[in-house]
Amino acid sequence: MARTRRLRLIALGAALSYFFDPENGRRRRKVAADRLAGLTRRHGKRMIKGTAARANALGKQATHLKEEPKPQPDDVTLARKVETEIFREPDVPKGKINVNAENGKIVLRGEVDSAELIDDLVSKAHKVQGVEEVESLLHTPGKAS
Numbered sequence: 001m002a003r004t005r006r007l008r009l010i011a012l013g014a015a016l017s018y019f020f021d022p023e024n025g026r027r028r029r030k031v032a033a034d035r036l037a038g039l040t041r042r043h044g045k046r047m048i049k050g051t052a053a054r055a056n057a058l059g060k061q062a063t064h065l066k067e068e069p070k071p072q073p074d075d076v077t078l079a080r081k082v083e084t085e086i087f088r089e090p091d092v093p094k095g096k097i098n099v100n101a102e103n104g105k106i107v108l109r110g111e112v113d114s115a116e117l118i119d120d121l122v123s124k125a126h127k128v129q130g131v132e133e134v135e136s137l138l139h140t141p142g143k144a145s
Contacts, residue, residue, distance in 0.1 A: 073130050075101040082106050082131065086124045092117070097138070099125075104132035112138055 079101040097110035
């Protein structure tokens, strides 16, 4: 503790003698002030722009936390929205699952690897805006529904 204080005092003394040298002190102070002002001009604008952009993004993110209500989409659009949601994960077998929509009712058909995945796909389909009902005809290998 005393050692760091001593080092700080030595550094302060060196800085004071450097900047208040009778021969070159005035020039050194002026050069240091100019460099600091230039650094602030160059990097300050960039930091301000970045901070403003982050604040703007956070504001927009806060206002769009939940999807706004929209009119009931047609069956094809609804089926594509459900496909987009349930096929987002890379481990979902996209070629083995069929998604159909009929007046807000989603029908999932096909074969998946586990019962947990079936439950996950059904819950994801329920969360899509416009889905009123989900019928699951999904099954695991060896078990037909």
